[in-house]
Amino acid sequence: MKILVCISVVPDTTSKISFKDNDTKFVSDGVQFIINPYDEMALSKSLEITESLGGTITVINVGLADTEANIRKALAIGANDAVRINAEPKDAMFVATQISNVVKNENYDLIFTGRESIDHNGGLVCGLLAEMLNIPSVNVVSKIEIEGSKIKATRDIDGGREELECTMPCVISAQKDLSEARIPNMRGIMAARTKPLKVVDAVSENDFSEFVNFELPPAKTGVKLIDAENAGELIDLLRNEKKLI
Amino acid sequence: MTQEELLKFKENQKITDQFKQPDFYGIDELLNEEHKLIRDSIRDWVKKEISPIIDICCQEAIFPDFIKKGLGEIGCYGPQLPVEYGCGGLDYISYGLAMQELERGDSGIRSTASVQGSLVMYPIYKFGSEEQKQKYLPRLATGEIMGCFGLTEPNHGSDPGSMITRIEDKGDFYLLNGAKMWISNAPFADIAVVWAKDDNNIVRGMIIERGMEGFTTPETHKKWSLRASATGELVFDNVKVPKENIFPNVKGLKGPLTCLNSARYGISWGVVGAAMDCYDTALRYSKERKQFGKSISSFQLQQKKLAEMLTDITKAQLICWRLGTLMNEGKATPSQISLAKRNNVEMALNIARTSRQMLGAMGITGDYPIMRHMMNLESVVTYEGTHDIHLLILGHEITGDNAFS
Numbered sequence: 055m056k057i058l059v060c061i062s063v064v065p066d067t068t069s070k071i072s073f074k075d076n077d078t079k080f081v082s083d084g085v086q087f088i089i090n091p092y093d094e095m096a097l098s099k100s101l102e103i104t105e106s107l108g109g110t111i112t113v114i115n116v117g118l119a120d121t122e123a124n125i126r127k128a129l130a131i132g133a134n135d136a137v138r139i140n141a142e143p144k145d146a147m148f149v150a151t152q153i154s155n156v157v158k159n160e161n162y163d164l165i166f167t168g169r170e171s172i173d174h175n176g177g178l179v180c181g182l183l184a185e186m187l188n189i190p191s192v193n194v195v196s197k198i199e200i201e202g203s204k205i206k207a208t209r210d211i212d213g214g215r216e217e218l219e220c221t222m223p224c225v226i227s228a229q230k231d232l233s234e235a236r237i238p239n240m241r242g243i244m245a246a247r248t249k250p251l252k253v254v255d256a257v258s259e260n261d262f263s264e265f266v267n268f269e270l271p272p273a274k275t276g277v278k279l280i281d282a283e284n285a286g287e288l289i290d291l292l293r294n295e296k297k298l299i
Numbered sequence: 300m301t302q303e304e305l306l307k308f309k310e311n312q313k314i315t316d317q318f319k320q321p322d323f324y325g326i327d328e329l330l331n332e333e334h335k336l337i338r339d340s341i342r343d344w345v346k347k348e349i350s351p352i353i354d355i356c357c358q359e360a361i362f363p364d365f366i367k368k369g370l371g372e373i374g375c376y377g378p379q380l381p382v383e384y385g386c387g388g389l390d391y392i393s394y395g396l397a398m399q400e401l402e403r404g405d406s407g408i409r410s411t412a413s414v415q416g417s418l419v420m421y422p423i424y425k426f427g428s429e430e431q432k433q434k435y436l437p438r439l440a441t442g443e444i445m446g447c448f449g450l451t452e453p454n455h456g457s458d459p460g461s462m463i464t465r466i467e468d469k470g471d472f473y474l475l476n477g478a479k480m481w482i483s484n485a486p487f488a489d490i491a492v493v494w495a496k497d498d499n500n501i502v503r504g505m506i507i508e509r510g511m512e513g514f515t516t517p518e519t520h521k522k523w524s525l526r527a528s529a530t531g532e533l534v535f536d537n538v539k540v541p542k543e544n545i546f547p548n549v550k551g552l553k554g555p556l557t558c559l560n561s562a563r564y565g566i567s568w569g570v571v572g573a574a575m576d577c578y579d580t581a582l583r584y585s586k587e588r589k590q591f592g593k594s595i596s597s598f599q600l601q602q603k604k605l606a607e608m609l610t611d612i613t614k615a616q617l618i619c620w621r622l623g624t625l626m627n628e629g630k631a632t633p634s635q636i637s638l639a640k641r642n643n644v645e646m647a648l649n650i651a652r653t654s655r656q657m658l659g660a661m662g663i664t665g666d667y668p669i670m671r672h673m674m675n676l677e678s679v680v681t682y683e684g685t686h687d688i689h690l691l692i693l694g695h696e697i698t699g700d701n702a703f704s
Contacts, residue, residue, distance in 0.1 A: 068319075123332040130336060237347070238340045240374025240387040240397070243333060 055109030055200070057100045058162040060183070061093040061128055063121040063144065064173040077267040089124050092168025094235040096228035099247055100166060101132045101236065103200060110134045116143040116152050116223035122251065122298075129246035136249070143255035145174075145263045150182035155257050158187060164205070165225045169194050180227035190224045196231040252296075300360045307350060312351035317583070318342070318403065320575050323613045329492050329620050330485050336608040337378075337393050341400035344373050349404035354665040357405070358555035360520075362487070363527065366408060367618075371442025374402060375412040377420035384424065391626035393620055395568035403572030405668075406675035407528030413569070417562035419446030426546035426554060428505055435490065435506070436631060445517075445541060447488035449479035449507075449533045450555045456481075458703075460552050464495040466540065473545070475507070475538040481682070485531030486518040493533065493555045494555045504546040504554045513538040524678040525670075531628065560636050563683050564626060567639035568619045570679060571612065573672040577647075578608045578673035580667055581654035587658075595657070604657055608650050615643045634696035641689035648676045 065071070066086040076080050091095075100111045113128040115121050116139045125136045139152045157165070165187075168178035177193070184191030196215070197208035208217050210229055238246075280288050292298045300308075327335060329546040336398070348369055356363050370376060394416075402409035420439050437548030438444045455461045464477025475495060485491070490509045490556055491514075506516055513536040523531060546554065582605060585596035595601050622639045625631035651673035655662040662669050680686050691702050 123336065126332060127336055129341075170429045217482075237373065238336065239345045239372055240337060240340075240389060240393070241382075243336055243340070244388055245381065247333070 055104060055107050055110045055164065056160075056162050057104065057109060058157055059093065059097045059100050059111060059113045059128070059159070059163065060149075060167045060172075060179065061097070061113050061115050061124070062090045062114065062149075062168070063087050063117055063124045064090045064171050067091075067172065072132045073268045073270075077264055077269065082243045083152065085283065087121070087124060089128060090168045090173075091235065092172070092228050092230065093166075095130055095230065096166035096168060096226070097128055097234045098236045099198065099228065099233035102233060102268070103164070107200060109163075111158075112137065112192045114139070114153055114156065116141055116149045116256070118137065118142060123250050124249060125257065127238060129249045129251070130242040131236050132242060134249065136251045138253045140253050146176045146178035146182055148259050150179050150186055151259050152256050153179075154186035155159065155181055156254055161223070163222045165183045165223070165227065167225065167227045169227045169229050177227070180225050184225040187223075190220050191226070192218065192220050192224065193227040194229045196225050196229040199234065200225060211276065216232070279283050300355065300361055302361075302364045304362060305356070305363060306365065308353050308355060309439050314346050316346040316350035317374075318346070318576060319580055319608055320403075321578060321612055322477070322480055324607055324617065326537035326613075326616050326620055327531060330396075331606070333389075334392055337389070338396040338400055341373060341397050342403070344369075345400055345404035347363075349401075349408055353405045353408070353668075354671065355405075357671050358524045358526075358665055360522070362407075362529040366411070366489075367442045367445055367487075369400075369442075370408075370412050375416070376426075376440050376442060377416040377436070379416075380420055380436070382438075384432055385440040386420070389418075391564065392620070392623035394565065395623050397571040398565040399575075399619075401572070402569030403576045405527055405671065406569065406573060406679055407525040408571045409565075410483050410525060410528050411574075413562050415416045415442075415450055416448055417565055418558050419490070421561045422448075422492050422504060422546065422549075422554065422558045423506070425557065426549040427506075428543070428547050428561065430543065431506065444489040445484055445487055445529075445636040446490045446492060447482050447484040447533070448558065449485075449491050449561075451479060451481050451483055453478060453480045457496070457685055459555065460502075462496060462502070463495065464493070464535065466495045466505070468498055468504075469539075472542060473505075473540040475505075475513075475535045476536050477542050479533040481519070482516075482531055482533055483525075483528055485516045485533055486514065486529040491516075491533055492558075493535075498518050501550050502552050502554060504549055505540055506542075506544045507533075507535070507538065507540065511538050511540070517543060524674045526674075531683055532704035534563065534612075555622065556633070560633050561682055563636045563640040564631070565635065566679060566683055567622060567643045568675065570643045571615050571619055573676060574608075574612050574615065574647040574650040575644075576644075577651045577654040577669050577672055578605070578612060581605070581657040582607070584658050584661070584667070589673070601657060604653050611646045611650060613644050618642060632696075634692050637684065637689040637692040640684065641686055641688075641693075643678045644676060645686065648680060651676055 066088045069085045072081045099106045111133045113133045113268045143149045180191050180193045192207045194210045195207045201204045204219050356637040374387050378389045382388035465471040466475050489509050493507050497503050515534045518532045559600035583602050588595045618639050655669045697703050
């Protein structure tokens with residue numbers, strides 16, 4: 055089994071988010087970057103698969119040199135080798151184009167992405183990449199079993215789940231129940247020192263999108279406590295102040 | 300509470316540990332990416348495996364058995380020893396950061412790892428025969444077997460040179476008699492590294508295995524400190540020790556003292572973890588706790604406490620980093636290690652007491668880690684060379700005069 059896991063590097067969930075240059079650029083100073091959590095689950099699922107069926111895992115990332123610490127972490131967790139495509143990941147179209155260009159002749163049996171990255175939350179790379187490689191894709195997968203040359207996948211849909219079969223090769227996007235993220239151990243960290251990390255140049259690509267500006271959600275306001283015996287006041291607030299009823 | 304009940308309890312716990320470390324002087328920039336990955340990985344492991352259960356373990360005085368394997372899997376047993384014996388092959392800063400993160404969780408957990416790595420694996424590696432290394436180190440590194448270290452005796456603590464535990468040469472074997480006390484990991488240890496005097500009154504080191512006739516390890520109860528760590532005695536009643544179990548490569552007190560240097564180095568980092576946890580808890584609490592209509596963090600007296608705590612932690616972090624660099628270069632002296640151990644443990648104890656006050660009455664409960672750290676640190680300030688003994692080591696170094704005797 056030959057598996058590719060696409061990882062993106064995103065701000066830690068506890069980061070304070072702010073913007074500069076007229077709200078067009080994210081301020082990354084002092085922000086800790088992590089492997090996108092859904093991608094980490096895809097990586098640990100891949101390890102479960104290769105541990106039972108054998109095989110190799112390659113991780114791929116579109117990013118500048120500062121993502122290498124997180125790529126090394128993926129190698130420490132257990133991936134066999136890594137590729138970094140040396141470019142700023144502009145948008146999903148750009149990322150999918152770069153990855154497909156590098157892997158189109160590599161014959162991976164399974165390609166994983168996360169269901170979305172937790173920074174821009176686009177969730178598009180899985181579908182775009184599969185189209186570019188001309189193979190099927192299944193997104194938001196919370197369970198997967200390998201049966202011969204097919205996979206059996208369970209995916210989350212509105213109000214429920216669906217189970218389906220799909221032939222390999224295919225692209226799968228990982229949802230949170232797929233697997234539990236693994237913590238690298240010191241032996242893995244040692245081993246990651248000598249695992250191959252190949253850096254390749256990006257291919258030129260038209261810009262399909264541009265960030266006009268970012269906006270933070272409105273700040274949370276304090277909680278208003280109402281005495282239990284004063285239900286009338288609650289109704290009044292919901293109706294006239296919040297206009298919810 | 301049984302071990303099964305503890306595991307069931309753990310299954311139902313969520314990760315709620317929000318610890319964030321202070322790094323006021325950008326000490327992270329002195330670390331490489333590998334150091335940071337090691338630190339963050341062990342921090343994640345502690346948040347997942349230790350924080351949810353540590354209060355109940357201490358309240359109930361139960362050692363969490365599952366961490367023996369867990370600490371091995373994450374690589375906390377002898378990470379600084381070579382890979383050919385199944386160890387990590389990492390540098391001393393990595394080892395220090397690992398101890399910092401474990402003790403951030405709990406000193407008792409760090410002690411379990413320190414004893415295994417610095418006091419059992421290290422002497423086997425440093426003084427053992429090749430057969431002893433091959434036989435024990437790989438299994439100690441994974442936690443398949445656990446070890447303990449017997450130097451202190453009921454009547455010989457700071458003065459180990461006066462020990463009365465002895466081995467007698469009987470031709471084919473040695474006969475071991477005596478007792479050791481205050482031994483971390485003793486109740487469950489599979490092997491013990493023991494120091495005893497031979498017929499020529501020379502201190503020798505040896506490996507004693509559980510199951511040898513006449514060897515028992517009664518547990519020490521009623522501790523108010525390190526309650527999640529197992530402590531006991533080692534009792535030797537005519538134990539026949541095969542000659543191949545003696546360390547061939549060391550004679551005299553410098554054997555055990557060399558091991559203690561390695562462990563004291565780990566403690567110097569470990570207690571910074573405990574101090575950071577206390578500081579971080581007090582900082583978060585002071586922002587949330589309101590009195591006189593505003594957060595207590597806005598009051599000058601609380602700010603003074605926070606500012607002084609941060610200053611002391613920053614100084615201790617710098618001591619650790621510099622000492623780690625000296626250890627990597629093979630240049631650290633025992634008295635430099637004494638300075639770090641003594642300074643940092645006192646710093647951590649003071650911070651535990653100050654931050655406990657900031658939490659008011661809440662600070663004495665098990666809902667917060669501070670009182671647990673404070674009680675643990677009372678052991679740490681005593682074991683591996685008492686606070687006063689380290690002062691005398693430094694005094695000796697400075698003046699050239701030995702004040703011990």
